Amino acid sequence: GAVVSQHPSRVICKSGTSVKIECRSLDFQATTMFWYRQFPKKSLMLMATSNEGSKATYEQGVEKDKFLINHASLTLSTLTVTSAHPEDSSFYICSAASGRARLSYNEQFFGPGTRLTVL
Amino acid sequence: AQTVTQSQPEMSVQEAETVTLSCTYDTSESDYYLFWYKQPPSRQMILVIRQEAYKQQNATENRFSVNFQKAAKSFSLKISDSQLGDAAMYFCAYRSLYSGGGADGLTFGKGTHLIIQP
Numbered sequence: 001g002a003v004v005s006q007h008p009s010r011v012i013c014k015s016g017t018s019v020k021i022e023c024r025s026l027d028f029q030a031t032t033m034f035w036y037r038q039f040p041k042k043s044l045m046l047m048a049t050s051n052e053g054s055k056a057t058y059e060q061g062v063e064k065d066k067f068l069i070n071h072a073s074l075t076l077s078t079l080t081v082t083s084a085h086p087e088d089s090s091f092y093i094c095s096a097a098s099g100r101a102r103l104s105y106n107e108q109f110f111g112p113g114t115r116l117t118v119l
Numbered sequence: 120a121q122t123v124t125q126s127q128p129e130m131s132v133q134e135a136e137t138v139t140l141s142c143t144y145d146t147s148e149s150d151y152y153l154f155w156y157k158q159p160p161s162r163q164m165i166l167v168i169r170q171e172a173y174k175q176q177n178a179t180e181n182r183f184s185v186n187f188q189k190a191a192k193s194f195s196l197k198i199s200d201s202q203l204g205d206a207a208m209y210f211c212a213y214r215s216l217y218s219g220g221g222a223d224g225l226t227f228g229k230g231t232h233l234i235i236q237p
Contacts, residue, residue: 034224043210044164046224059224091162095225108225110164 002028004096006111013084014119021079021114023094030096033077034108035069038091050077084118091115121146121213125228132201133236139186140196140231142211150216153187154225155196159207167209170194172216198233206235 003026013019023033032051036044048064050056050071058064066088068080077096081088093113097106122145132138144153155167170178170187177185182199198205211228 036224038162043227043229044225046226049224093162093164095164107166113162 002026002096002098002107002109004030004094004109004111006092006094006114008114009112010115010117012117012119015085016083018080018082019084019116021081021092021094021116023077023079023096023111025075025096025098025109028096028098028109029074030077030098031074032097032106033071034095034097035067035077035079036093036095038093038113040091044093047079081116084116086118089116089118121148121151121215121226123211123213123226123228125211125231127231128229129232129234131234131236132198134201134203136201137197137199138201138233140198140209140211140233142194142196142228144192144194144211144213144228146192146213148215152214152216153185153194154212154214155183155185155194156210156212156227157205157207158210158230164210168196201235203235203237206233208232 005024007022035047038044047062048056048058050069052071052074056069071077091113094111095108097108124143151172153170157165157167168178168180168183184197186195208230210230212225214225215223
């Protein structure tokens with residue numbers, strides 16, 4: 001199956017700093033990437049969808065100025081948590097899908113996740 | 120908006136036995152995909168099985184099978200011959216069939232923690 005990597009796997013930062021998380025599709029071109037957030041022992045919540053070369057589409061309730069998403073190439077998307085605070089501490093997971101065709105099944109391949117801890 | 124409900128926070132089964140995980144969903148769409156994902160302690164999401172709503176036949180993948188009841192909006196997962204490696208969080212997920220030029224994100228249920236008793 002296709003491989004998606006995330007970097008870093010774990011990050012600890014001080015309150016007020018910004019943190020960048022990278023999501024890469026290693027062996028396929030990902031026209032669409034997704035960012036999910038997972039609280040401890042909770043479900044995954046879709047934060048935003050990004051298509052290569054376009055602005056990200058954010059889900060309701062997600063602050064776009066807080067969570068900056070860039071999808072500059074077909075293999076890389078980045079999530080930047082700006083001015084991070086303790087309540088931003090969470091597990092962030094990306095997924096990637098290839099293809100743009102309507103009605104086609106574009107399987108999403110998940111990255112291993114990034115644990116963010118804001119002190 | 121679609122919702123996915125998993126009413127069993129935790130299930131326990133003896134090794135080699137069969138267990139069924141429940142999932143219901145709510146949608147106004149007629150065509151969509153349903154999934155079961157496994158998340159072991161490593162937190163890596165693993166696709167277990169996929170069902171297209173327009174297919175009447177229940178999907179099967181080795182020891183994993185689903186019971187898809189479209190009218191009832193129910194999508195349960197049956198794991199036969201449970202193995203220790205099946206222990207994980209299991210998430211039911213929904214995705215629209217029609218995407219506007221790209222793929223759509225998944226809507227997840229809250230998950231069921233599956234414990235395998237040796």
